Amino acid sequence: MINPQGLMIVLSGPSGVGKGTVRKAIFDHPDTEFEYSISMTTRNMREGEVDGVDYFFKSKKEFEQLIADDKFIEYAQYVDNYYGTPVDYCIETINDGRDIFLEIEVEGAKQVREKFPNALFIFLAPPTLGHLEDRLIGRGTESDDIIKNRIETAKKELEMMSLYDYVVINDEVDAARQTIQSIVTAEHHNRKRIEQQLRKHLLEVD
Numbered sequence: 754m755i756n757p758q759g760l761m762i763v764l765s766g767p768s769g770v771g772k773g774t775v776r777k778a779i780f781d782h783p784d785t786e787f788e789y790s791i792s793m794t795t796r797n798m799r800e801g802e803v804d805g806v807d808y809f810f811k812s813k814k815e816f817e818q819l820i821a822d823d824k825f826i827e828y829a830q831y832v833d834n835y836y837g838t839p840v841d842y843c844i845e846t847i848n849d850g851r852d853i854f855l856e857i858e859v860e861g862a863k864q865v866r867e868k869f870p871n872a873l874f875i876f877l878a879p880p881t882l883g884h885l886e887d888r889l890i891g892r893g894t895e896s897d898d899i900i901k902n903r904i905e906t907a908k909k910e911l912e913m914m915s916l917y918d919y920v921v922i923n924d925e926v927d928a929a930r931q932t933i934q935s936i937v938t939a940e941h942h943n944r945k946r947i948e949q950q951l952r953k954h955l956l957e958v959d
């Protein structure tokens with residue numbers, strides 16, 4: 754096999770679009786076989802969150818030490834906090850032939866694209882910007898100022914859509930989940946077909 758590695762799947766999109774919600778639906782579904790890359794963050798734990806399940810919660814000092822030790826595939830500062838993808842688990846997983854799923858903001862996704870151009874990039878978009886604002890307000894976890902800030906960031910983030918392999922509109926959570934799973938399945942078939950063709954041509958060259 755030319756590429757026995759698992760697929761790196763990157764789900765990104767603006768804050769409040771429903772990345773966390775869709776990701777949870779994906780991992781609650783019995784058909785899902787990907788591994789989830791738990792991120793590290795310096796933000797405060799929200800009610801109901803569990804350290805080591807939702808995120809690995811770190812102090813700023815700990816996070817900066819991990820950056821210095823090159824322990825992240827990517828990291829970004831987002832609304833005054835650090836978020837990053839720990840490198841070891843991702844590499845172990847794909848080297849083991851299993852798919853790894855990253856749910857990250859767009860700046861981090863850009864860094865992953867530079868390091869892993871072969872990854873599969875999926876952009877989750879809201880039906881409209883109004884939906885995004887409603888969802889952020891509805892979630893009720895941020896102050897008005899932070900929501901305003903996130904909407905401004907989202908406008909810039911939406912411009913990055915064209916750099917992705919796929920755009921999925923998050924109108925209905927289960928439909929978005931299903932679309933993402935179908936994209937991954939199709940991508941596996943496609944890569945396998947390319948690999949078979951490549952092998953065939955290489956044999957012909959010999």
Ligand SMILES: Nc1nc2c(ncn2[C@@H]2O[C@H](COP(=O)(O)OP(=O)(O)O)[C@@H](O)[C@H]2O)c(=O)[nH]1
Binds near residue numbers: 768857858862
């Ligand atoms: N770059 C990067 N972004 C992340 C990572 N983990 C989470 N994020 C993103 O950081 C943003 C803020 O996350 P969070 O504070 O949990 O808020 P919420 O996703 O809006 O509920 C979201 O867009 C997440 O997708 C990561 O490891 N790296």
Ligand SMILES: Nc1ncnc2c1ncn2[C@@H]1O[C@H](COP(=O)(O)OP(=O)(O)O)[C@@H](O)[C@H]1O
Binds near residue numbers: 773924
């Ligand atoms: N398809 C959807 N339709 C309606 N509300 C949604 C949908 N997807 C997510 N939401 C709601 O929008 C809010 C933001 O979703 P969340 O998953 O926290 O977004 P993100 O992780 O992208 O910041 C949450 O209150 C969530 O319940």
